[in-house]
Amino acid sequence: MSDTTLFKVTIDNISIDVPAGTTILNAARMIGGDVAPPAMCYYSKLEGSGGKCRTCLVEVSKGSEKDPRPMPKLVASCRTTVMDGMEVKNITSPKVVDARAGVVEFLLLNHPLDCPICDQAGECHLQDLSYEHGKEGTRYEFQRRTFKKHDLGKYIQLHMTRCILCYRCVFAADQLTGKREHGILDRGDHSEIATMIEKNLQNDFIGNVIDVCPVGALTDKTFRFKNRVWFLKPMNAHRDCPTCSGKVTLWNRGEEVFRVTARKDQWGEVEDWICNECRFEKKQSSDWTIEGPRLIDRHSVISQGHYAGTVGTHMPTETIEAVLNGRKPKLLMDIHEVSEVNRPKIELSKINGPAHSNNFNPDND
């Protein structure tokens, strides 16, 4: 019955008919574009996720056709189902924009902002979120919280300071593996992802927690500090895997496979879960049948201009000289004169392992 009923919902003045029981967030994603609220904790493939990060708050200015009263508070769009005739304001509501900027500030409050050394940088949802919805500075003047380090075994690296406690990895472990070994310990701002007590995460599918993590709290140890994601080229590939679908994305530099992840859709959600063997053990091109380059449909600032066919390829036709009446832009300092890092004389992909500053030192030869 419910799958045939269509509810009309208007989000930011764009109307769409969606099946009854659809959440506001999913209805907005059906419309697409800027109308879709950001989601840090909601994950459509994980049952029970969502409602925690509060970034997807929207204003319901009209409850439904039957009961047109607006909802008194902002609601979490990922957990609120649409009603017939509902009118939702997302980016058109100043209240929502203000509350969302507040949530971003809260999320970044204790975040270490160590993006320059974080493996997630470039594909981090928190980077995107703060760029799109946050303010340029923080008003927080206190020491950020730190945690005792937990070792989760040889595959998964936990950086608790970066965690935004979205609970996605907990849901993923609950729903993908037979027995969850990690969880949230403690309470409030000192709650942390950990195992009780110092266990390895051992399950064929536990590697997927890396993919569901929106930030760099859970990263791939086999890829740790090896390369930046924007230097790598994503390729669709598959192999005949006895445990999982074997459909993955390889992140290559030249022929070398730096890491293997599951394929992610335009909302950054995994299409098919993959097993640990595919993810961590198969790092040879010969292990895989390459299908072709994967188009990354991402709005990330860092991914812009690095992948053909994404946003941000539209460049102005005028040169700077033309705009400035023949004058050249005045630089205070040309970085290339003092540093050779950006113009290395060496071929990075020919270096065995990660590059070291010594590699860039011409006197080193």
Add this chain to the structure above:
Amino acid sequence: MGRKLLLEKAHVEGIRSFEVYRREGGYRSVEKALKTMSPEEIVEEVKKSGLRGRGGAGFPAGMKWSFIAKPEGVPRHLVCNADESEPGTFKDRYLMEFIPHLLIEGLIVSSFALGSNATYIYIRGEYAWIPDILEEAIAEAKANGFLGKNILGTGFDCEIYVQRGAGAYICGEETALIESLEGKRGNPRIKPPFPAIKGVWGRPTVVNNVETLASVVPIINEGGEEYAKIGVGKSTGTKLISACGNINKPGVFEIDMTISVEEFIYSDEYCGGIANGKRLKACIPGGSSVPILPANLMLKTAKGETRYMNYESLSDGGFATGSMMGSGGFIVLDEDQCVVRNTYSLARFYRHESCGQCSPCREGTGWMEKLLYRLEKGEGKSSDIDLLWDIQRKIEGNTICPLGDAAAWPVAAAIRHFRDEFEWHVSHAAEAQTRNFGLAHYSDPIHVPA
């Protein structure tokens, strides 16, 4: 002298034992309800009584009961919320400790009305000795045929289980309580679905405060309409107020909600005035979460009318010039108390008790605590006060459960009414370490000690 309905017999010698309680007229309501009334009639009677939830929100109890879903073949549950953790509130503890059978009696009647065959009392872990008292009362009631199978030969079965919490304020929120009762981490659930549809183990559940359930006993005994005659307006019946702070007689008082705040604070029957001949500075009338009010607004509303101890009068003027009845934790501050320090103390509590599930509460409570600590230590800046205001505004209403609001309101109210004291802490930082701000224009204009 108002009427007492709950604590009337609380000090009879040996009232904790079944024999004495029964001799004093206990368990009459069970006999009346189970033998002569249908569950629908009981719900109707509670609706007529106008009983409002005593846990803090003040939602009409009969209305809440009528929302419970009744799907065929699915058990329903009643849960008694005895996780009384609000700073300043200790009324349920008093009731359970002195007259436990009253709660058991109310629970049996309410279980019958809601069709709950397994009823739970979720009690906070810090009340370590009270579960023993309750379990003894349950055992006695069972031995006398008021609990267990086929109660009083009416064919109604009911068991009451006592579940201890592990000491978390958040587990007083009804969905967090349900999670904890199920043996999980006490994180509030995202509503909807409400517990009346999906509560304990996915079954329809009603969660009520101890005092609410105990109040069902006089409602059944005397009838809903009789009960509604006590009190005033929509504040019917009697309310337990736990008064503490700088007063001569701290303790639990049963009031009939017609007395004025002034009478409550200064009358010898209740608080007995401010201790040590000091003057009233401020008051938090309903437990730590509700807005603090300066003395002049506490005794009189903004319109200049007398403020009474009931739901409507205490919230008169909204949050701008009013407060809330809350859970009845009446905290009185005299002229020697520092509002900044008090607010810091509350903020520290909420930072510690935030479950950490949703970001505004998890991060915002900690931030407010740090800012207030800095202000209290005389290291604050005047911009910190505006920042605090902005933080509380961004927490309030944007969280999963009311803990975010509860953390934001005290800070908001303190800045709203006592901003000059915060500013003094910035401008006279060194002096603020040695003495208190004392009274200002918001002091109580009536009672000057002789």
